[in-house]
Amino acid sequence: xxxxxxxxxxxxxxxxxxxxxxxxxxxxxxxxxxxxxxxxxxxxxxxxxxxxxxxxxxxxxxxxxxxxxxxxxxxxxxxxxxxxxxxxxxxxxxxxxxxxxxxxxxxxxxxxxxxxxxxxxxxxxxxxxxxxxxxxxxxxxxxxxxxxxxxxxxxxxxxxxxxxxxxxxxxxxxxxxxxxxxxxxxxxxxxxxxxxxxxxxxxxxxxxxxxxxxxxxxxxxxxxxxxxxxxxxxxxxxxxxxxxxxxxxxxxxxxx
Ligand code: 13P
Numbered sequence: 001x002x003x004x005x006x007x008x009x010x011x012x013x014x015x016x017x018x019x020x021x022x023x024x025x026x027x028x029x030x031x032x033x034x035x036x037x038x039x040x041x042x043x044x045x046x047x048x049x050x051x052x053x054x055x056x057x058x059x060x061x062x063x064x065x066x067x068x069x070x071x072x073x074x075x076x077x078x079x080x081x082x083x084x085x086x087x088x089x090x091x092x093x094x095x096x097x098x099x100x101x102x103x104x105x106x107x108x109x110x111x112x113x114x115x116x117x118x119x120x121x122x123x124x125x126x127x128x129x130x131x132x133x134x135x136x137x138x139x140x141x142x143x144x145x146x147x148x149x150x151x152x153x154x155x156x157x158x159x160x161x162x163x164x165x166x167x168x169x170x171x172x173x174x175x176x177x178x179x180x181x182x183x184x185x186x187x188x189x190x191x192x193x194x195x196x197x198x199x200x201x202x203x204x205x206x207x208x209x210x211x212x213x214x215x216x217x218x219x220x221x222x223x224x225x226x227x228x229x230x231x232x233x234x235x236x237x238x239x240x241x242x243x244x245x246x247x248x249x250x251x252x253x254x255x256x
Contacts, residue, residue, distance in 0.1 A: 065111075091164075095168045
């Protein structure tokens with residue numbers, strides 16, 4: 001069985017001090033839910049403090065991006081070796097990075113390969129815009145993003161990769177995709193694409209999250225879908241009580 005994974009993407013929220021205080025309060029709330037993998041992805045400058053505060057808690061830590069080069073004259077960027085020991089996961093290809101930082105499929109593919117080379121586990125985000133959705137292009141766009149991100153990645157690495165379906169029109173808007181739509185894209189397009197690329201047994205082992213206006217009150221609905229293995233959560237991951245309720249709902253829905 002695929003272990004459910006819920007990751008909080010804190011985006012550009014919370015200072016170092018706020019991040020550390022948050023996880024200290026969160027850890028005891030999640031201690032009972034060992035059947036669900038919980039991950040927090042704070043801003044880079046809070047990674048060390050959060051990592052230290054979470055030692056022994058079972059809660060994982062992720063970064064929100066990385067560069068593909070190991071080092072170099074790339075002002076403002078963070079190289080994969082800099083994340084080693086601080087982050088287990090790294091979000092790659094978030095639609096906000098594609099839109100505001102000009103990240104292309106090719107850059108995302110390089111980042112995925114660089115992360116894997118340094119033992120970091122990518123959470124690869126894919127998602128279609130509202131225009132693409134309304135034009136009936138969702139399957140083509142999502143299938144294309146998945147193939148591009150995984151170009152040259154071998155089957156052995158797929159156990160270290162998590163995918164996240166985040167329709168752009170559902171992020172931070174309160175307009176979430178219905179659980180049926182999310183299941184359709186995640187099972188019918190993403191897992192199908194993985195099957196075409198790596199075969200059924202590898203595809204069945206890869207965890208795929210939904211993201212976009214996930215809240216405590218809709219979490220159980222998503223997690224009741226057979227192909228949805230977790231969530232990548234923005235807004236609702238910023239409050240201890242909401243985050244704890246998400247984990248609780250996932251444990252309940254999956255019976256773990
Ligand atoms: P919201 O949960 O705030 O819609 O954000 C989703 C997201 O972008 C997570 O990466």
